[in-house]
Amino acid sequence: MNLKQLQYFLAVAEEGQMTAAAKRLHVAQPPLSYQIKQLETELGVALFKRLPQGVTVTPAGELLVSYAQQLTQLSATAENKVRALAHGITGTLNLGLISSSAGVMPNQALMSWLKQHGDVHLEVTEGNTYELLDDLHKRLLDVAILRTPFNRQHLVCRFFDSERMVAVLPKRYQQFSQRRQLRLKDLTALPLIKYRRFNELFHVAFLEEAFEPHYIMTCDDARTAMHWADRQIGVALVPRSLAETYASDQVLVRSLADRRFDTQLALVTTTESMATPLVAGFMDQFTQAKAID
Incomplete structure (x- = not known):
């Protein structure tokens, strides 16, 4: 198994057709088919299921895709780094x-x-x-x-x-309009949108204060939490720098008083x-x- 075979394999997997993959790689179709066949023979598995309209990846092929992507990316990175090292400032x-x-x-x-x-x-x-x-x-x-x-x-x-975590509240929560900071107990009655990065932090904090939070959503992208807060669905718990970047006039941004919510x-x-x-x-x-x- 060599790098060229992996590059050919990925092209076929992504295009779903030998003809389209050959065109993308600027090679003739017979050499491409030969390299794929050689790879399958070496591994002892079928990587593609041949169909009249093209090919689909087999379970074994699906497993190879992720490894092939990492290996080809690492190869490209290594090439760029070696060249950059020679020039010092390019790459x-x-x-x-x-x-x-x-x-x-x-x-x-x-x-x-x-x-x-x-x-x-x-x-x-x-x-x-x-x-x-x-x-x-x-x-x-x-x-x-x-x-x-x-x-x-x-x-x-x-x-x-260092920055403090904040609560981004829909404007309907006017009871907090004159407040600069919120405490944990202020959050317990609110529908909370949590950024998954801080799962453990909030779990421990609420547990120590013996408060039961009401989470309506946990997400992997803090911008998603901001978007849902902006749409008046819930209260986003996110870092201040992000809140200040994306907050609209439809929300209130209030710091969390507890210093355990400092982050960097x-x-x-x-x-x-x-x-x-x-x-x-x-x-x-x-x-x-x-x-x-």
Whole structure:
């Protein structure tokens, strides 16, 4: 099994037709079919079910798709990094972003860096903190914006300012219009929309205060929580920077009084990636706080 075979396999799996895949790869169909057959022979399984109108992926093929995507992406990343190392300032920077990073990224530091590095291409991957952290360690990402808490071992971090979680309330809750902060007990009677990243944090907090929250939704994207709050469906519990970025005039934004709801964003890379001039230069642009290695 080689990289070319995996690239051919992915093209056929994504196109669903040998003819379309051959056109996409700029090869003739017989060599493409031969490579797929060789791959199936080597693995001892059928990767595709042949149909009159094309092909569909078999269960074995579906399993191979995810591995093939990772391997081809890693190969492309390795190629870009080797070339970038030779030039120091050119190449592709793979940047991971979580949904609640919109309040700090893009920012002036990023725009300044991009202006100075016109030959650099940004490849952005979106996901949650744990997904992006895994991609960092797999070397699929160079840097990522993550939200505390996370395991900082073998990482280099540049921290943004600490911020408090807030409640984003539909405007009908006028009883809170004159309040600057809300306590946990204020939330118990409200329909809450929770960002899954803080499941454990809110569970422990309500448990310790012996309050029973009323959750109507848990989601993986903090922007989704904001959208539902804006549509007057419930109260979103999200970081302040995100709330200030997306809040409309249809909601009230109120801080949570308890300091356990403080959180921080961090620009993170691995110690190995810091050895490349491209990544090191990017990280050095962000000097808001002390680096923790």
